[in-house]
Amino acid sequence: MPITGDQTLLKQLNRMAIVRCVRQRAGQSRADLAKETGLTKSTVSLLVQELIDEGWLQENAIQITGALGRRPTPLVVDPSRLAMVGAELGVDFIHVVGVSLVGEIISYSKEPVVGVDPKTVLGRLGAMLIQEVAIVRDAGRKVLGIGVGLPGAMDEAAGLLKVAPNLGWRRVDVASVLRAALADAGLSALPLWMQNEADVAALGEFEFGDAPVRDPLVYLSLGIGVGAGIVVNDRLFSGAAGFAGEVGHSILQVAGPRCSCGREGCAEAFIGLRAVAQQAAQQGEEGPSVAALADRIAHAEPQAVSAAARAGHYLGVLMQNLWTTFDPGRFVLGGPTCELGAPMLDAARETLSRYARDAGVPMPEVRLSRYGSRAVAAGAAAMVLHKIVRPLQKTA
Ligand SMILES: [Zn+2]
Numbered sequence: 537m538p539i540t541g542d543q544t545l546l547k548q549l550n551r552m553a554i555v556r557c558v559r560q561r562a563g564q565s566r567a568d569l570a571k572e573t574g575l576t577k578s579t580v581s582l583l584v585q586e587l588i589d590e591g592w593l594q595e596n597a598i599q600i601t602g603a604l605g606r607r608p609t610p611l612v613v614d615p616s617r618l619a620m621v622g623a624e625l626g627v628d629f630i631h632v633v634g635v636s637l638v639g640e641i642i643s644y645s646k647e648p649v650v651g652v653d654p655k656t657v658l659g660r661l662g663a664m665l666i667q668e669v670a671i672v673r674d675a676g677r678k679v680l681g682i683g684v685g686l687p688g689a690m691d692e693a694a695g696l697l698k699v700a701p702n703l704g705w706r707r708v709d710v711a712s713v714l715r716a717a718l719a720d721a722g723l724s725a726l727p728l729w730m731q732n733e734a735d736v737a738a739l740g741e742f743e744f745g746d747a748p749v750r751d752p753l754v755y756l757s758l759g760i761g762v763g764a765g766i767v768v769n770d771r772l773f774s775g776a777a778g779f780a781g782e783v784g785h786s787i788l789q790v791a792g793p794r795c796s797c798g799r800e801g802c803a804e805a806f807i808g809l810r811a812v813a814q815q816a817a818q819q820g821e822e823g824p825s826v827a828a829l830a831d832r833i834a835h836a837e838p839q840a841v842s843a844a845a846r847a848g849h850y851l852g853v854l855m856q857n858l859w860t861t862f863d864p865g866r867f868v869l870g871g872p873t874c875e876l877g878a879p880m881l882d883a884a885r886e887t888l889s890r891y892a893r894d895a896g897v898p899m900p901e902v903r904l905s906r907y908g909s910r911a912v913a914a915g916a917a918a919m920v921l922h923k924i925v926r927p928l929q930k931t932a
Contacts, residue, residue, distance in 0.1 A: 539789020
């Protein structure tokens with residue numbers, strides 16, 4: 537959104553300040569909001585009425601109490617009339633979701649990706665987004681915008697996917713391709729944002745995780761690659777060139793095992809799915825899939841359990857390093873590796889808590905992602921809300 541400093545922007549700032557207040561603490565009255573925002577009661581009344589008319593807010597049932605009489609009407613976010621559309625472009629699948637203003641997934645679709653040619657893959661992604669917008673609208677909701685999570689480093693302002701190693705893509709202008717597809721479908725007015733997968737998943741947890749969500753929030757995306765999405769001071773921390781959070785290539789062991797990036801001893805060489813599968817493989821066997829590995833763990837096969845626990849231990853070491861860097865209010869773990877379950881997750885917590893005990897400080901909160909395998913798609917939808925309710929926040 538261009539920053540013009542005119543009345544329209546001022547009004548939008550005030551409107552979204554009200555929405556943020558109600559999202560933070562449901563049930564506030566118009567008088568509470570006037571106090572909280574510093575706006576006059578009449579301005580708040582006017583803007584609240586607009587926000588109710590447009591589907592942002594609703595009035596909760598008025599409480600009548602004998603002694604106190606009629607109490608001020610509590611306002612809450614309206615979960616039923618607006619929605620955001622989000623997508624994850626994975627290495628071999630596309631997830632698309634519609635998400636309500638309170639973070640519920642209201643519709644969902646998934647397709648395998650056939651081929652790796654950017655034009656074909658983005659064509660399919662565009663078609664699925666258009667279809668999802670239609671589904672959400674048919675269900676009687678207005679779509680606020682579209683978000684997309686991509687498996688690589690983004691130049692967010694230009695909409696350029698700089699490099700996606702697992703897709704084999706370099707410098708793909710994702711924004712132009714998707715905007716053209718949306719324009720063809722008459723949807724050029726819908727805002728579109730895109731960002732790295734771990735970053736959008738972090739925004740999903742920041743906007744819709746169980747309250748109270750404490751800042752900074754560090755989301756760890758655990759799969760073949762290992763990455764972090766980091767929210768600091770109410771905004772995504774993406775770095776000078778969009779590479780912040782590439783924690784899979786922080787070094788956990790000097791002269792350790794070789795990583796896919798060419799360095800030795802990276803976190804990914806211990807925690808990445810390929811490394812875990814390799815540890816769990818029987819002699820002469822290819823590394824098993826996540827599902828096969830999870831199945832072996834469920835059957836308490838010692839080699840699989842110990843491979844998962846080893847990965848969990850190194851995950852704990854990685855979290856310790858991130859803890860000292862960011863002092864997070866919350867860690868969130870997501871991605872397919874989480875399916876390895878207790879042996880990995882307990883080992884990670886145990887390692888982190890041992891470091892905490894040694895230092896005599898309380899351990900930070902560690903949670904699993906609210907959205908499981910849909911964390912990126914739901915996070916991409918959350919990014920739309922995150923941007924709209926912060927009209928002054930420029931993209932990096
Ligand atoms: Zn590496």
